[in-house]
Amino acid sequence: MKNKLLFSTIFAIMATIFIFASPGTTKASMLEMEAQGPEVTALQQELIQMGYLHTNATGYYGPATTQAVRQFQSDFGLIVDGAAGMQTDHRMNEVTSVAKAVYGEARGESFEGQIGVAAVILNRLESAEFPNEVNGVIQQQNAFTAVADGQYNMTPDQTAYEAVKQAWKGYDPSYGSMYYYNPEEVTSDWIWTRTPNLSIGQHVFAS
Incomplete structure (x- = not known):
């Protein structure tokens, strides 16, 4: 992985750790299995546009969305966990x-x-x-x-x-x-x- 892309990944990981360790932070920044709502819909729409999700945007974070996120993470050098946190969001924005x-x-x-x-x-x-x-x-x-x-x-x-x-x-x-x-x-x-x-x-x- 290229140096600056690696730096970008490390920076995103550190930002994630900092934010989730901060008082008052909600879990809205992390989307994972069984999450629901407009943030999930927006994520699904992005994954559909990128060619990773082959179903409609339902607003429910189920197995299909998890697998789509995992594939994106694998393709772009991220930790593959199927959860869409700040690191994944940052990389999706870059892509x-x-x-x-x-x-x-x-x-x-x-x-x-x-x-x-x-x-x-x-x-x-x-x-x-x-x-x-x-x-x-x-x-x-x-x-x-x-x-x-x-x-x-x-x-x-x-x-x-x-x-x-x-x-x-x-x-x-x-x-x-x-x-x-x-x-x-x-x-x-x-x-x-x-x-x-x-x-x-x-x-x-x-x-």
Whole structure:
């Protein structure tokens, strides 16, 4: 697991320990088997969108939801316990943020090309030249066209989520690239100073 992703996981675990050890904290922050209510419904809707839950959102945390959470935790390097606490919630938010960027930037590209875009985001997360958390990388000024033009706010499809999963597991068809661009739509000459690694679809991936 990449260093910053590992740090993110450790941070989330420590935050969970702190909050649950604090006086006055309710159990609403932890969803697990037999929980019910709107928070469970919201979780189920996210899992359905990501392709992990294949039933309707019922608002009841039963075996199907538990298994969906367990699979998500396994895929994204978390402790696999089937309970949706702060650590899982934090990781789900990170994954959704990357999926939104992938969908906004590359939904017309091949699956390989979409994985490449996700990999670039994770590669930046590992670099000291970029912010050290997912939203910081994505929201960095002028970093992604989709953020600037609002396409980032579109709802990602399951292909975008699957691309993020493959990149998170370590598959990097961009070969460590930190940048990508469409040579037909370049608006800054600066990008030409980057070293091209390869092209996937309409995007050139570069270091």
